[in-house]
Amino acid sequence: MSIKKVGVVGCGLMGHGIVQVAAQGGCDVVALETEQAFLDKGLARIDKSVNKLAQKQVEKGKLSADQAEAFVKDTLGRIEGTTDKAKLADCDLVIEAIVENLDVKKALFAELGGICKPETIFASNTSSFPIKEMAEASGRASRFVGLHFFNPVQLMRLVEVVRTDDTDEDVFAAARSFGEACGKTPVSCKDTPGFVVNRLLVPYMTQALLMLERGDATKEDIDTAMQLGCGYPMGPLTLTDYVGLDTTLFILQGWKQRYPDEPAFEVPAILERLVAEGKLGRKTGEGFYKWDGDKKS
Numbered sequence: 001m002s003i004k005k006v007g008v009v010g011c012g013l014m015g016h017g018i019v020q021v022a023a024q025g026g027c028d029v030v031a032l033e034t035e036q037a038f039l040d041k042g043l044a045r046i047d048k049s050v051n052k053l054a055q056k057q058v059e060k061g062k063l064s065a066d067q068a069e070a071f072v073k074d075t076l077g078r079i080e081g082t083t084d085k086a087k088l089a090d091c092d093l094v095i096e097a098i099v100e101n102l103d104v105k106k107a108l109f110a111e112l113g114g115i116c117k118p119e120t121i122f123a124s125n126t127s128s129f130p131i132k133e134m135a136e137a138s139g140r141a142s143r144f145v146g147l148h149f150f151n152p153v154q155l156m157r158l159v160e161v162v163r164t165d166d167t168d169e170d171v172f173a174a175a176r177s178f179g180e181a182c183g184k185t186p187v188s189c190k191d192t193p194g195f196v197v198n199r200l201l202v203p204y205m206t207q208a209l210l211m212l213e214r215g216d217a218t219k220e221d222i223d224t225a226m227q228l229g230c231g232y233p234m235g236p237l238t239l240t241d242y243v244g245l246d247t248t249l250f251i252l253q254g255w256k257q258r259y260p261d262e263p264a265f266e267v268p269a270i271l272e273r274l275v276a277e278g279k280l281g282r283k284t285g286e287g288f289y290k291w292d293g294d295k296k297s
């Protein structure tokens with residue numbers, strides 16, 4: 001089973017990166033958004049990122065200027081943006097990267113189940129929800145996987161490939177191969193909350209937020225401590241700004257509701273407060289820090 005045409009639903013923080021790596025991997029990609037303005041923003045980010053990547057390859061002597069130009073043209077040439085779901089009908093794989101809300105995701109997959117050809121594989125990039133519930137909503141549980149990419153997609157080398165009891169073996173194998181074609185190392189996961197990475201990472205981020213809330217240390221000191229003390233590339237509060245405070249809150253609220261007795265799934269009040277104030281992290285210019293593009297203050 002080979003995946004040649006891919007649909008990506010949502011062209012936000014994650015979706016635009018998935019569109020890019022799939023196109024770099026040689027697939028034709030349809031990027032779907034709800035509104036033209038969101039689509040334009042996502043496509044502009046891809047344009048900037050592909051050009052940046054090509055420029056770096058030239059600087060490193062890995063590509064000539066002509067090769068870099070061809071790389072940019074070929075990659076961008078494989079991407080088509082749309083606000084029309086019908087354009088996903090003949091995709092071999094459709095990956096969902098929309099808001100972390102299970103009801104919204106289930107409604108989307110139910111609709112896609114009626115639009116896409118019967119062979120289309122469906123995948124969710126969810127951070128926290130059960131793949132099985134979306135698979136059942138889609139009406140094609142055997143052709144459904146989790147494909148969990150990491151932020152920033154262009155730079156992070158992992159993809160978690162999640163199977164349920166219903167996932168066909170060849171569908172799972174095709175999803176792993178697709179992850180490899182995107183330049184990622186796949187790990188196989190069961191359909192457990194947070195799979196591997198987020199089951200470990202999100203409770204750690206939560207503890208950092210609770211520590212800040214208690215006033216045990218400043219945000220800068222918490223971040224510096226984990227960077228220099230543990231060799232993490234960024235501290236937990238910077239990382240929460242990177243992920244998005246809204247997404248982090250949705251993950252924790254979902255888990256708290258489903259697993260009220262699990263002490264690792266606590267919702268810090270500071271997170272609820274900042275989200276209510278519209279401070280969602282780097283994407284809105286302010287979270288725990290203020291952001292101007294990549295610059296933090």
Ligand code: CAA
Nearest residue numbers: 049050052053056127149150151152154155198233234243
């Ligand atoms: N496209 C192409 N190239 C890019 C790029 C982009 N979008 N962004 C940066 N680059 C290039 C840079 O130009 C740079 O090139 P050179 O090395 O040739 O100079 C290179 O990529 C590295 O860029 P940076 O110098 O900005 O990278 P860095 O070393 O500071 O690392 C980082 C940045 C990869 C984000 C690193 O800080 C990191 O790994 N942070 C942790 C991220 C993390 O934990 N992510 C997981 C979040 S959790 C999640 O995703 C799951 C969930 O469900 C919530």
Ligand code: NAD
Nearest residue numbers: 010011012013014015033034097098099100126127151243
């Ligand atoms: P985001 O808010 O940046 O982007 C979501 C995009 O989806 C928005 O542009 C929105 O307009 C679009 N959208 C919403 N509903 C849609 C629909 N019905 N059809 C088409 N487009 C629609 O969110 P994000 O951070 O990219 O997260 C997307 C998904 O990826 C979530 O499930 C999240 O949990 C998961 N995820 C996030 C991260 C992260 O670090 N932010 C990492 C891995 C996985």
